Amino acid sequence: MKGETSRLTKTTQFGIVGGGQLAQMLAFAAQDLNTSLAVAHNSASNPAAFSPAKNIYCTMDEEDKFKDFLSQCEFITFENEFVDCHRLTELLQSIDPDKRPHVFPSVAVLQKLRDKVEQKKILSFLQIPSGRWEFFDTSKHADSMSWRKNLAEVFGEQCVLKWSCFGYDGKGTFFLNSKTHQSDFESFIHEGQKKGAQIFAEEHIHFEQELAQSMARSLGNQKLFFPLVTSRQVEGICNEVKGPAGNFYISQKIIGECQNAISKIADHLNYEGLLSVEFFINKNQQLFVNEIAPRVHNTAHYSQDVCQISQFSAHLRAALENLPPAIDSVLAFPFFGMINILGPKNLEFERSHLIPHVGSQENIFVHWYGKAKIAPRRKLGHINFCAENHTAFEQQQKRATEILQKIFASLFFEAENLRKAPL
Ligand SMILES: Nc1ncnc2c1ncn2[C@@H]1O[C@H](COP(=O)(O)OP(=O)(O)OP(=O)(O)O)[C@@H](O)[C@H]1O
Ligand SMILES: [Mg+2]
Secondary structure: OOOOOOOOOOEEEEEEEEEOOOHHHHHHHHHHHOOEEEEEEEOOOOOOHOOEEEEEEEEOHHHHHHHHHHEEEEEEOOOOOOOOOHHHHHHOOOOOOOOEEOOOOHHHHHHHHHHHHHHHHHHHOOOOEEEEEEEOOOOOOOOHHHHHHHHHHHHOOOEEEOOOOOOOEEEEEEEEEEOOHHHHHHHHHHHHHHOOEEEEEEEEEEEEEEEEEEEEEEOOEEEEEEEEEEEEEEEEEEEEEEEEEHOHHEEEEEHHHHHHHHHHHHHHHHHOEEEEEEEEEOOOOOEEEEEEOOOOOHOOOOOHHHHOOOOOHHHHHHOOOOOOOOOOHHHHOOOEEEEEEEEEOOOEOOOOOOOOOOOOOEEEEEEEEEOEEEOOOOOOEEEEEEEHHHHHHHHHHHHHHHHHHHHHHHHHHHHHHHOOOOO
């Protein structure tokens, strides 16, 4: 049994690599599960520092410290797929087998899914539809200008360029059309290449709706499906989520197709932990996978307050082979939503980690990550809400938006005070 030899000697059950808000929320879930969790990250101002986790300040470059962190944990997981998988494998192999933690999802799976080109290959192997694509093959195209000409022939008036990895929140995604300045096109390519990513182009999908499905799976093939949700992104960043999608005009057929797709992907990879898949649906009700995320996901944050088990808890419980059989049936309320608290435009300052004072309202839950730096479009927190019916949902959505405005007002007020009386 995984982890059996080490169970007697380990001081910590779970270890997370990375200290952002996802690690913070995993740490709270571990506390609810009555289990210990350590986070390896690089700064005391990261969100994970304001959580019940044991903080271990180190990166993979600090070999001894990082190996120490690995050795004390029974299970290791990630808040972000952009880890150096080769280095992690080396470090794991240099640890005595009886002290080596069990890693989930496995490094091999992470290595594949961190790369969107690999994702495309998996999807085409599994015959799951996703946008047509082609990558920038420098052996075929002498320069980016010649590739651009080719793209116009393949995709027509517009397409979407992407970095194969290191993209997030719309960074790493570039909308190309005939009016795009050549210099912008080239800088996007160079920036991605400098980071070590491949560049590929994808057909522009004229979607009616974006959807997201999350599912936790254990190696023993226990599966827990979270409800399918609709999501709305602005400038590549998730702004809001509504669900279950069936209550927002998404057919049972589409819900079934999304569940089949994620299930097929997870089984194919023998995936362990929480997996999320983003989809597009067009006006002809055709479904396309946008991308696969091998981790807990922004679009499933609602689960903290709306489901009996949150996505964070489900991720950890998947490693323990301790997932309950179904979750749609255990929704606390039939309608729910989530709004991201993104840093307002024109506001940039450093503040304490304390939550702005906004009061409380029934069935509205404010989550604040405690980031030290407020910056435009930065994810600072989120607001979950739920309701009994559609009309009540719209009222809750309005109240949640008012809370968001209060938070913004409070941040502007604080920034102004700091400007007048700097510390
Ligand atoms: N092929 C496409 N056609 C139309 N819109 C697209 C396409 N690809 C991406 N988009 C839009 O850009 C957004 C961001 O793209 P994508 O999800 O690929 O990037 P990301 O930065 O990796 O996102 P995340 O933060 O979710 O990891 C999508 O949610 C969608 O709104
Ligand atoms: Mg995305």
